[in-house]
Amino acid sequence: MQKSLLITADLCTSCMQCEMACSFEHEGVFNPAKSRIKVFEFEHGKRAIPYTCTQCAEAWCLHACPVEALSRNPQTGAVEVDDDVCVGCKVCTIACPFGTVNYNQDTGKVIKCDLCGGDPQCAAVCPTDAIVYVDANWTGYERMKQWAVKSDARPSA
Amino acid sequence: MDYVIVGAGPAGVIAAETLRRSDPAGAITLIGDEPEPPYSRMAIPYLLAEGIGEEGTHLRHGGDHYEKLKIEVRQGRVASLSPGDKSLALDGGETLSYDKLLIATGAHAVRPPIPGMDLPGVENCWTLEDARRIAAGARPGSRVVLMGAGFIGCIVLQALAARGVDLTVVEMESRMLARMMDDAGAEMIERWCKSKGVEVLTSAKVTGVEATNGGLRLIIDDAGMIDADLVVCATGVAPNLGFLEGSGVDTDLGVLVNEYLETGVAGVFAAGDVAQGPDFSTGKQAVHAIQPTASEHGRIAARNMAGHETRYRGSLSMNVLNTLGLISSSFGLWAGADGGERAVAADPERFRYLRLEFEDDVLVGALCLGLTQHVGVIRGLVQTRVRLGPWKDRLLNDPLQVMSAYLERTQGVA
Numbered sequence: 001m002q003k004s005l006l007i008t009a010d011l012c013t014s015c016m017q018c019e020m021a022c023s024f025e026h027e028g029v030f031n032p033a034k035s036r037i038k039v040f041e042f043e044h045g046k047r048a049i050p051y052t053c054t055q056c057a058e059a060w061c062l063h064a065c066p067v068e069a070l071s072r073n074p075q076t077g078a079v080e081v082d083d084d085v086c087v088g089c090k091v092c093t094i095a096c097p098f099g100t101v102n103y104n105q106d107t108g109k110v111i112k113c114d115l116c117g118g119d120p121q122c123a124a125v126c127p128t129d130a131i132v133y134v135d136a137n138w139t140g141y142e143r144m145k146q147w148a149v150k151s152d153a154r155p156s157a
Numbered sequence: 158m159d160y161v162i163v164g165a166g167p168a169g170v171i172a173a174e175t176l177r178r179s180d181p182a183g184a185i186t187l188i189g190d191e192p193e194p195p196y197s198r199m200a201i202p203y204l205l206a207e208g209i210g211e212e213g214t215h216l217r218h219g220g221d222h223y224e225k226l227k228i229e230v231r232q233g234r235v236a237s238l239s240p241g242d243k244s245l246a247l248d249g250g251e252t253l254s255y256d257k258l259l260i261a262t263g264a265h266a267v268r269p270p271i272p273g274m275d276l277p278g279v280e281n282c283w284t285l286e287d288a289r290r291i292a293a294g295a296r297p298g299s300r301v302v303l304m305g306a307g308f309i310g311c312i313v314l315q316a317l318a319a320r321g322v323d324l325t326v327v328e329m330e331s332r333m334l335a336r337m338m339d340d341a342g343a344e345m346i347e348r349w350c351k352s353k354g355v356e357v358l359t360s361a362k363v364t365g366v367e368a369t370n371g372g373l374r375l376i377i378d379d380a381g382m383i384d385a386d387l388v389v390c391a392t393g394v395a396p397n398l399g400f401l402e403g404s405g406v407d408t409d410l411g412v413l414v415n416e417y418l419e420t421g422v423a424g425v426f427a428a429g430d431v432a433q434g435p436d437f438s439t440g441k442q443a444v445h446a447i448q449p450t451a452s453e454h455g456r457i458a459a460r461n462m463a464g465h466e467t468r469y470r471g472s473l474s475m476n477v478l479n480t481l482g483l484i485s486s487s488f489g490l491w492a493g494a495d496g497g498e499r500a501v502a503a504d505p506e507r508f509r510y511l512r513l514e515f516e517d518d519v520l521v522g523a524l525c526l527g528l529t530q531h532v533g534v535i536r537g538l539v540q541t542r543v544r545l546g547p548w549k550d551r552l553l554n555d556p557l558q559v560m561s562a563y564l565e566r567t568q569g570v571a
Contacts, residue, residue, distance in 0.1 A: 066197035087203035097537030
């Protein structure tokens with residue numbers, strides 16, 4: 001059963017542990033600048049949203065790659081970068097309309113969320129369940145439910 | 158159904174693969190005119206910089222990729238097209254018939270009409286064969302003159318600098334990247350290049366190239382002479398249209414195609430650098446010789462060729478460039494829309510620049526310099542035409558808030 005990250009911004013306290021865990025998992029260092037997930041703060045930190053790749057079906061990054069460095073992992077559904085093939089042309093970074101593929105100037109390659117091969121560390125460390133790793137169909141249902149709530153004309157609680 | 162694709166670059170290869178998915182039984186022939194497996198010209202600079210080997214430029218890496226998909230890849234050059242009897246004539250006399258044809262012939266390098274451009278040691282940087290010759294001539298310490306500092310020129314600049322050559326760039330226009338960057342951004346890139354030891358001459362016209370004892374000499378209008386071991390010409394490319402003469406397929410700058418990527422001749426489609434198709438920003442027809450457009454064209458043309466009517470919303474002009482470590486990008490109508498508004502954040506000392514262009518409260522174009530994180534959201538905002546509402550005024554005050562604007566207006570948060 002394919003799973004995906006379900007992010008509930010309301011639960012995020014912007015503790016940044018997800019960024020730390022992501023950076024450590026992928027780069028071996030605790031450096032939020034190297035994280036594939038990024039917490040954006042609004043209203044001077046009163047609200048925050050963890051933001052990363054949704055592994056979208058369109059996969060703009062994958063289709064824009066000139067050398068087939070991006071491919072979908074059939075087990076996890078994640079679109080992954082093959083560092084040995086990526087030439088660092090950065091076309092995927094402008095092609096992704098979600099801005100979730102970034103260039104890493106230190107390595108000359110691009111980086112993006114790969115769901116840590118099926119055990120995403122951001123979800124593992126999130127203390128408030130703002131990030132959870134759940135059945136992909138369920139996130140679809142949740143999205144529909146959220147959308148239904150938003151479309152509701154009644155004032156929200 | 159017999160599908161013939163002329164051109165084995167990204168548009169042609171992606172079209173062939175898409176056709177196979179759309180029509181498992183069709184016969185697919187992919188014709189390329191170079192003696193190489195289908196490869197990416199975009200990867201050539203990274204080959205020259207020795208980040209990859211030649212196989213790293215190949216579009217697909219599995220050795221039997223095309224056989225497995227029953228795509229016949231063959232070498233040949235198309236001499237002419239006869240839509241009346243649905244056939245192509247190849248150089249050498251062979252004819253090929255088709256039911257549906259895709260013209261994905263790309264472009265060729267164009268040299269300026271200057272005496273001496275045909276001398277040995279003057280190279281384009283367009284094909285793998287060009288790259289091999291440049292690699293042989295551009296050794297550490299070689300005196301190399303790069304003619305042209307447009308988008309391709311600047312990518313080649315990066316590659317030549319990585320080879321440790323003594324590099325001089327000569328650009329005819331008054332600034333580098335005349336079609337991708339404004340004056341302010343181009344000034345920063347030029348200053349950056351000079352700070353990295355690359356000589357850059359703008360508003361400099363090469364009037365002739367001469368052979369000297371063991372080298373070449375470029376005559377520069379107003380600036381005297383430059384001696385060189387190698388001259389690399391990156392002064393522009395032009396679509397490969399020659400074989401269409403007399404075919405009835407309409408051309409302007411490229412092959413004119415509609416929103417289904419079909420030409421005026423039924424059954425004949427065009428894609429990639431050769432195609433002049435719908436421009437997302439202007440609604441007119443434009444040649445956007447960029448990888449994302451080639452990829453989108455290839456897929457959509459193939460869908461339509463296979464009978465699955467698929468409309469194209471138009472290509473968005475965009476580029477991203479690394480000039481000796483300084484990264485720049487451009488999107489859509491970066492020079493502005495009529496009656497639009499502009500927001501600019503500039504920090505020339507730190508080589509950072511962001512210019513946003515609005516039409517009403519919609520982002521229609523942008524330039525970025527020194528900013529690489531989440532730049533894709535600019536495409537997201539432009540291509541979805543999201544109304545920015547109150548965020549427009551916030552961006553006019555502080556364009557660097559573009560990611561926050563994106564998150565709130567498209568992801569419904571904050």
